Amino acid sequence: MDGPEEIPNPADFIDKKSQTEDSFWRLKRASDKRRHKRVQSIVGQQSESLKITLGRPLYLSMCLLFDSLVLTEIPIRLGRTMPSWVLFGVILGYVVMLQKQYYDEWFDVDLIGLDMN
Numbered sequence: 001m002d003g004p005e006e007i008p009n010p011a012d013f014i015d016k017k018s019q020t021e022d023s024f025w026r027l028k029r030a031s032d033k034r035r036h037k038r039v040q041s042i043v044g045q046q047s048e049s050l051k052i053t054l055g056r057p058l059y060l061s062m063c064l065l066f067d068s069l070v071l072t073e074i075p076i077r078l079g080r081t082m083p084s085w086v087l088f089g090v091i092l093g094y095v096v097m098l099q100k101q102y103y104d105e106w107f108d109v110d111l112i113g114l115d116m117n
Helices: 016-045 050-070 073-077 082-106
Strands: none
Touching (some): 073 082
16 A cells, blocks of 8 residues: 655754754853953952942842841732732832842943953
């Protein structure tokens, strides 16, 4: 009924070795870009003042304390109902976005003067 099976040409298939090598080099390039950015960030932080260096963990600690101690009063004061938890989630989302915006503004690492090539 069926004719002879067609044997596909080996050249039609993707070469596994070539595919593996290409994916390796893509991962390596992506990894090198991330590593370069991390190194630039670390080198950029070396010229910062002590105030900024100590301010980062202090700011993050204060944000965590505010989010966990102050904002959790919302569902506690409103009776632990579903609307109070929804309100807590919405307010927490906005507060975290605002905290991130201030963090990026205040503690940004200046990488303009660095030439790491």
